[in-house]
Amino acid sequence: MEKNNLANPSNLIQSTSNTTKFKKAKNPKKSRKSRKAPKRSQDALGNDKNHIERTTMDDIVVLDDVSDTEGYDDYDGHYDNPQSSEISNVAPQLKVNLLASNEDFIALSNSSSDEEATDKVKAQPTKKPISDGVSSSVDTTHTAKLLTTDYPWIINHDHSKQKEIADWLTMEIRDFVSYISPSKEEIKERNDTIGRIRDAVNHFWNDANLHVFGSYATDLYLPGSDIDCVIISEKGDKDSRSSLYALANFLKKRGLATDIEVIAKARVPIIKFIDPRSKIHIDVSFERINGLEAAKLIREWLNDTPGLREITLIVKQFLHARRLNNVHTGGLGGFSIICLVFSFLQMHPRIISNEIDPMENLGVLLVEFFELYGKNFGYDDIAITTANGYPIYLPKSDWKGLQQLRSSFSLAIQDPGDATNNISRGSFNLRDIKKAFAGAFDLLTNRCFELDTASFKERIGKSVLGNVIKYRGKQRDFKDERSLVINKAIIENENYHKKRSTIVREEFIESTDDTNDEKDDIYIVEEPPLKKQKPMLKKKESRGVVKINAQRDNIIAATPLTTPIAIPGEQENNDDYNPLDC
Template sequence: MSDTEFDEGERIDPAEAAAAVAGSPGGDLEDAAEMAAAAEAAAEAAADNEPQGEPPAEPVVERQTVIVVSPSPEPEAAAVTAEGGAGYQSVMRALEPEFVEMPPGPHGGAEVFKLLDEAREQRAEHAHGGGALAANADFIALDESDGSSDERGPESKSDEAEEGEIEDDEAELTPEQAAMLKEQMAGKKMGKKKRRKLLSKITAALGLDGRGTKRKRDDDEPDVLEVAPWIRSKDYFRETEVAMWLHREIKDFVRYVSPTPDVISARAAVVDRVQKRVGRLWADARVHVFGSFATDLYLPEADIDLVVISEAGQYTNRKNLYELANALKHAHITDYVDVIAKARVPIIKFVDKTTGINVDVSFEKYGGVVAAHTIQTWLRETPGLRELTLVVKSFLAKRELNNVATGGLGGFAVTCMVLSFLQVHPKVASGEIDARDNLGVLLIEFFELYGKNFNYEVVGIDVDGACYFHKDSDEHAQNRRRFSLAIRDPNDVTNNISRGTHNLRNIKRAFGGAFDMLTGQCFELDTMSYKRRKGKSLLGSILHIRED
């Protein structure tokens, strides 16, 4: 910008002003053109404040004025007054083609620019073509002394912006735009605040740190496509209702984690190999599938649960466990088998050599098979059960709260909790809403119920009766820990299927944290513009899945 100074309120001939700016150090005709644009806005703003019906004191067409702003970086030092004097050190980048006299009295910088904005809006209503200068007459370049930034609505943007120019200060830059803007900034003068803001956007777009070197991604700020790969090529950000955004994300997440035909075939082949080996070892024994693989509620990393059942129920001793373990190794199905013979339910564990899938084999226990059939019935009769159960199971798995052996929630218990939630939900139970169309809201309410409101010390869950029960009224629900989860087994009322969930406090805390996180994210995204929403994930805030 030119260093040429003018006295306050001095009337300047356009040609003289342009020559003064172009002839000063660093000045050029472009500066003169820009100065003319801003002064035009100020002209009509002040004209609106003159008493109606009174003729102007001077002819309008051939008079000029200059509005000046102090270049001080401090906001309080940027005040523009009508009586000023020594504070006017720089000329704004435009000369007004019409004379304007500002209203008498002191005016802060914000008031001046408010008047300019009003004049700009009024002029926009009567705008017509007028060459390059007219096309850019609404652009007012503010010095950074008042901490303001350029605010231009869509109607005020230049129709023919220069190639590579970034007009929207709030727009996210592409790497190509950032590189171009970086080159443009090298030879331009601007305030410190504006320069810092632009540099911050450039470094973010180019993935640089504050020193201009490539920024290493922190573990707590991963790429959204790495932790939420199901959002790739999705347009959730266009949803006017954030609840619908979350609903759509849940459906896409379920599709993402659901098995492909190849995965299903590979898992079936594992079961077939084990079945053949068991048949050769014991002719009267059969292998049955239970657990999440049997109910189609398994996540990609889930194991396969098998049980060996015979007509006589005779394969229950330790000898049988080791016989099957050796047979599996000799058949090259696996290289190593872990025999857990002293557990309450003895099992053998191994990793399938072909697929790398973990397999657990138990003996002569019907409970798991019956439970699998029960869950299959629930899934057929309860809309939304599969989707919500898969999200909750994934949430717990990412926090290692899904292993019953370490006090976590097993798959059967999770399914019962989701089913109970849907059974007693007043709007779902009454048919007022369809769970399949409201997954986002229901997920948040699930976390609110079991993370904030559920009375674990007093209340138990009975999915068979679609109700709750008082724990003191059922001896089988008793636990030496008062703060415990009690879920009646729908196939055996004497069994509390969540008896081993002794890590309940951490589970409750995790559910409560998920509720807080999701509601906070929903409120935040609801206030964002579509541009800032783009590329974000609601479900990814609680489900961090890294794509290999």
């Protein structure tokens, strides 16, 4: 496999060794008030009840104190992943043997119930042995339609006859993306869910509106992902503690929310709940527009960067399966993942030189992505910035506004909207993330070499991508129907920015007019008063011709003179050629 030279300068490359030992994450400090603390338990959303103080008001869980101020992702919108009921505050630890066999994954669903049910199905005896994760006897009569294969995207999509293994991997990536892309029923369900909540917010506050940001506003969401919303009001006063409680009670009484949590005293106050109809998890923040700005920017990147959506979804699922996509436990947030993939594709030398088509080489690009950020990237010295619209590598020493990092070995990505903000500052579990990327590179390259030497008969039923990604959950169809149904979240986001740009333009025009009026009042240009000037009539003799110059409207051309000429209206006593003097 050809090595990627994206970070070619010596100061950009950090040599790593495969013998580096894993560092165990430090356990969070235990509270001194352990006697009064209740026994360790989890709520419906899977949050540890001991790391924060909780009170209950009308079946609404109120979180009065949040110690982790970096757990909230400004662009993903949530403190933790509500889909994973087993997530705690302790950073997940990767095990070498599980990573090598690709067994460190979780279910891609709203809860772990599907995963447990799938395990029960797998525990039952089957008619035929499963070959490489694929079963030929799928129980289609089961109501839940649980899968008995870890690689459902290869069912009826066999690419084992491809001569080039890289092409085989590219086709598998396309199949996987199509498999997890939303159907029209899922899009309609999400549109209806947001519509109900938006109507309720508009009814409760006349001057406020609900907007969607995050993965749903960019079409980069996985099945079962939550929806991140923000409430923007005209007065900008809806982020108070009383407002959060009032809205939470209102949604509960209207039957629009269950399992409500109010995080009031955090850096970013939010309300977390589950929609009772669709069972979709909703996170609502208040009076913050940076997520809306990021959604617009990401959509522009998607339009200008082929392959960005496909590789981003693969990496998101890869990290999600290993619980490394949770910012609250030091994982990579969605916007950080997008920035990594975007900078990788935009600065790839073979893409810049038009040597390869990204959409036809997704397999090679995925392998090189894991190689770059798993083995070659210099996390100690290099930051990534996209402030000018194009990504570049920036030495950390040149980033003057960079906040103090936990350690030199950390990921630093400059916020496109705020040059002083490091959007990946909460990803303190970088060592495990880097190990996972390096392990994925080794697994994919080994699989490619293995299948390259295998016969076509031995390739049947095998998967290349399945060596690093597995799927457990309810059965899905290969339906990428985003073009059939409008994603209203995207339309609302675009309308918000159009309206905002119009308001800014009008304010700019008004301020410009006011400035011009003031300038007109101060700098009044008046015509200077007319001064009486003496007529300058000079007689110049040149070959019998006299030139007469007038200071008013008439100019008398040079003509031969026999008598002096007087200019009417001038003072006659000052005229050297006054005929009355003769």
